[in-house]
Structures are given as C-alpha cells and as structure tokens.
Amino acid sequence: MNKLTIIGGGNLGKSILSGLANSTMFEVKNITVVDKSKYNLTAIEEELGVSTSQDITTSIRGVKWVILCVQPRQLDIVLKEIKDIVTADQILISTVTGISIAEINETIPINKVVRVMPNTGASKKLSMTCIAANEEVKEELEIVQKMFDTIGETLVIEERLMQAATVLGASGIAFFLRFLRAMIQGGIQMGFHPHEAQIIAVQTAIGAATLVAENGTHPEREIDKVTTPQGCTIEGLNEMEHQGLSSSVIKGVMASYEKINTIK
Numbered sequence: 001m002n003k004l005t006i007i008g009g010g011n012l013g014k015s016i017l018s019g020l021a022n023s024t025m026f027e028v029k030n031i032t033v034v035d036k037s038k039y040n041l042t043a044i045e046e047e048l049g050v051s052t053s054q055d056i057t058t059s060i061r062g063v064k065w066v067i068l069c070v071q072p073r074q075l076d077i078v079l080k081e082i083k084d085i086v087t088a089d090q091i092l093i094s095t096v097t098g099i100s101i102a103e104i105n106e107t108i109p110i111n112k113v114v115r116v117m118p119n120t121g122a123s124k125k126l127s128m129t130c131i132a133a134n135e136e137v138k139e140e141l142e143i144v145q146k147m148f149d150t151i152g153e154t155l156v157i158e159e160r161l162m163q164a165a166t167v168l169g170a171s172g173i174a175f176f177l178r179f180l181r182a183m184i185q186g187g188i189q190m191g192f193h194p195h196e197a198q199i200i201a202v203q204t205a206i207g208a209a210t211l212v213a214e215n216g217t218h219p220e221r222e223i224d225k226v227t228t229p230q231g232c233t234i235e236g237l238n239e240m241e242h243q244g245l246s247s248s249v250i251k252g253v254m255a256s257y258e259k260i261n262t263i264k
Helices: 011-021 038-048 072-082 101-107 120-124 135-149 159-190 194-215 219-226 232-242 245-260
Strands: 004-007 031-034 051-053 065-068 091-094 112-117 127-133 152-156
Touching: 004 011, 011 031, 011 038, 011 120, 011 135, 038 051, 065 072, 072 101, 091 101, 091 135, 101 112, 112 135, 112 159, 120 127, 120 159, 127 135, 127 159, 135 152, 159 194, 159 245, 194 219, 232 245
Parallel strands: 004 031, 004 065, 031 051, 065 091, 091 112, 127 152
Antiparallel strands: 112 127
C-alpha cells in the first residue's frame, strides 16, 4: 500500500513527485520514478532523493500505485509493456489527455483505473486537479484525492467531463497567462518599465483570484466593488466587451474543447 511508481519524469511527473515526496503519504524510499532520460532521472534523484530507474517492468513489481505521466502517443507502448506484469490489486492513475478508463482497460482489463488532470501550477503546489473513476474504485479514489491534494486543489468529477476539465483547468493556465501578458503590455504602453508592469499585473492577478477563492463570491460581485459611476474602470471594461473580450474567451475555450475531442 505504501509503494508508488511514477512512469514519466517530465515536468508533470516531477511536479507530482515533489508534492508526494514532501508529504507524509509515502516514504521517499518507497517512491520510484521511471524515465528513459538519464538526465531527468539524475536531476530528480539529486533533488528529491527518490529511487529512479529506466526499467518499467522491474519498477512496478510489488507497487500498489502506478501513476502514468506519459504523452498520449506513448501510452499504448507503456500499457503493452506492463500488461502481463501488473496485478489486479494495483491501481493505475492516468494523467494522459484524451484516453478514457475504458480504453486503458481494453489493454489491461484487470486493473482499477483513476483518471486525473492536474495543471502546471503543480510545480508550485497550486494545481487544479480534476479526478474521475468508476464506482468500484470508491475506496481508492479517496486516497488518490489525498495524493493530489499535496500539489493543490482537487475536484472529483464525472469522467464525461474530463475533456472539458482539461481545457478549463490545464489549457486554462495558458489562457490566463495570455491575458496577463496583454495586461503587462498595456502597462508598458502607459509608461512602466516591463519588469514594473509585470510585478503590478502579476500581483493584481493573484489578488483577483484570491478574492474570488476566499470570499466565495462570483467575479461580478468583486468587479462591482472596483467600478464607480462614470469611472475609468467601467470605461475600460465596457471597451473590452465592445471589442469582444468575453465572446473571444468563450470561443477560444470552445475551440480548444472541440479540438481535444479529436485528439487520440
């Protein structure tokens, strides 16, 4: 129960690993990371002190939890490599975009599978991780949620919403960053040096998100607190809406959603 193997030592794998290695859920000696890159493994071992390996089959023997942190195009290869080795009591946790539980069970039918979708905020323990599983994984699901609580917030959802969660929670990082970049550029145009504009815009973004998160209010309620009659804030907001801000964001989110449903 207390052994974990992460297959894939890239950015996401390292972020998840960092949260777990610094938690009380697993002893560091009971965590193994598998990756083809010796460079990645050396860096991980030096930083976190976990075990590392380039051999998948050896690394998953006698391990309760196996987290799959590979690219969609690599998953089929990995599953075929481990299908004759994994046992029915091992839990497979997949972070792979666009691959359903049923599709994983087509190759490995005997295992319980949990799908998770973190985002890159995991590296700062600020991930939004959505989690889905079938009914028979109820007990293990609670443990998986605790695992990913170590890197941020978690939400258990229906599997049918995992594609949408990927767009809103994972791609959403990029969407917010693009808006942040635009704010910084506006600050430069008004006269700030780039680093000054970035400091102001970043802290303002953190403050805005924290107000909604901690107050539990709708964004419009917080907007009302900033806007005054005939003021500069409402002037700017209305101009952004005239230029299609909300419509463009919604269209962008939906375009991303339509695209993810075609990715295999």
